[in-house]
Amino acid sequence: xxxxxxxxxxxxxxxxxxVPISQTVGANRILPxxxxxNPTGNPNLNKRDELILRKNxxxxxxxxxxxxxxxxxxx
Amino acid sequence: MKRFRFIHYINQFFGQMGGEDKAYMTPIVQDxxxxxxxxxQKILGEEGEIVATIICGDTYFNENLKKASDEIIAMxxxxxxxxxxxxxxxxxxxYGIACGEISKVVQESFGIKPVTSMYPENPGVEIxxxxxxILKTGISAVSMRNALKVLGKFSLxxxxxxxxxxxxxxxxxxxxxxxxxxxEQTGAIRGINMLLKKLRNENFKTxxxxxxxxxxxxxxxxxxxxxxxxxxxxxxxIVPRGNPDRIESANAxxxxxxxxxxxxxxxxxxxxxxxxxxxxxxALEDPDRIVPVDAMRILEKEGRIGKLYDYIYTTVGxxxxxxxxxxxxxxxxxxxxxxxxxxxxLTST
Numbered sequence: 001x002x003x004x005x006x007x008x009x010x011x012x013x014x015x016x017x018x019v020p021i022s023q024t025v026g027a028n029r030i031l032p033x034x035x036x037x038n039p040t041g042n043p044n045l046n047k048r049d050e051l052i053l054r055k056n057x058x059x060x061x062x063x064x065x066x067x068x069x070x071x072x073x074x075x
Numbered sequence: 076m077k078r079f080r081f082i083h084y085i086n087q088f089f090g091q092m093g094g095e096d097k098a099y100m101t102p103i104v105q106d107x108x109x110x111x112x113x114x115x116q117k118i119l120g121e122e123g124e125i126v127a128t129i130i131c132g133d134t135y136f137n138e139n140l141k142k143a144s145d146e147i148i149a150m151x152x153x154x155x156x157x158x159x160x161x162x163x164x165x166x167x168x169x170y171g172i173a174c175g176e177i178s179k180v181v182q183e184s185f186g187i188k189p190v191t192s193m194y195p196e197n198p199g200v201e202i203x204x205x206x207x208x209i210l211k212t213g214i215s216a217v218s219m220r221n222a223l224k225v226l227g228k229f230s231l232x233x234x235x236x237x238x239x240x241x242x243x244x245x246x247x248x249x250x251x252x253x254x255x256x257x258x259e260q261t262g263a264i265r266g267i268n269m270l271l272k273k274l275r276n277e278n279f280k281t282x283x284x285x286x287x288x289x290x291x292x293x294x295x296x297x298x299x300x301x302x303x304x305x306x307x308x309x310x311x312x313i314v315p316r317g318n319p320d321r322i323e324s325a326n327a328x329x330x331x332x333x334x335x336x337x338x339x340x341x342x343x344x345x346x347x348x349x350x351x352x353x354x355x356x357x358a359l360e361d362p363d364r365i366v367p368v369d370a371m372r373i374l375e376k377e378g379r380i381g382k383l384y385d386y387i388y389t390t391v392g393x394x395x396x397x398x399x400x401x402x403x404x405x406x407x408x409x410x411x412x413x414x415x416x417x418x419x420x421l422t423s424t
Binding site: 001002003004005006007008009010011012013014015016017018020021022024025026028029033035036037038039040041042043050051054055057058059061062065066067068069070072 | 095098134137138168169172198201202289290291292293294295296297298300303305308310311353354355356357358360361363364365366367369370371373374379380390392397400401402403404405407408409411412416417418419420421422423424
């Protein structure tokens, strides 16, 4: 899906935990997630710290979307 | 006659330990055959014996590739074995990667030739088919019986040192190797014959298929994120409670589009996951762990982005065919282009 959307001209960042799968399938902008069942969260943290983690992850995602890339990039 | 000794690798599900609740289990070893190994043992018959079975959680393995492999290698070292069989993994992505990785590591550590099997679209195929023998299976465990027959027979032939033929004859995924064979006609004649057939619009078979590197070029970066409209998309199966579009928990045939207008935080009372391929406990506690609406709203309020798009898009990426995912992606992109969306954050489990 990430590839098809990027292909249509909309920059797309793929947040996933098993980065090699994303690389193999061919997403262009890849951001490693936290864990398979909770890519954008961490149940071991308290609510406040978890939200900070998520916000930081999203900031990185925005960096990925605003970066000019030529080749597949893991952010 | 020597009875060859095999180790069999399976995941927590086929190892009869449990489903996603056990996906984080660390590897264990059991003497003899377990689950599908029982049927595999029948096929190996008098010629082979499954001396031990390794059972490991799919998520544990995938999140700890090196550590899990090391642990398994240490466990099996005490067995004096001749062969290693993993799977079949069918179209289960994490299981396929685990089967591929452990087979590769066993090959490197013990100098034997492991065999595994899975569906050709399994991501494990792309990553490991050049290193190990991966036999083709059907898409799901419905084809188990036949998959085990092929796996067992091939493993015996390989271990006995019988000559292994071309991939299309043997049913394994091509490994990208070149072998010398004698032909009646020279390459020049064969080449010209192919060209003539092509010119006559007849079917011809190339002797060297080109690999398909299906890559897409990158879209231009967002110039000014602070004015951009960002959409959230997921393959993690987050839907409004009740699953109004009845998206399937595996092999999804559709995606859904759900309003988050006026929602600052995905509440567990309103949103659930219907994905059948990971432990849903954490997502059900807080759906933002899959679709990060709360964090995006904060960034929106802080002016870091222009706007969070009013809708999220969801499907279930659990053994879903690549062709379906491509199709969903194209349709979603079309809708997002119409709405002038500048960028997409897509989360996968």
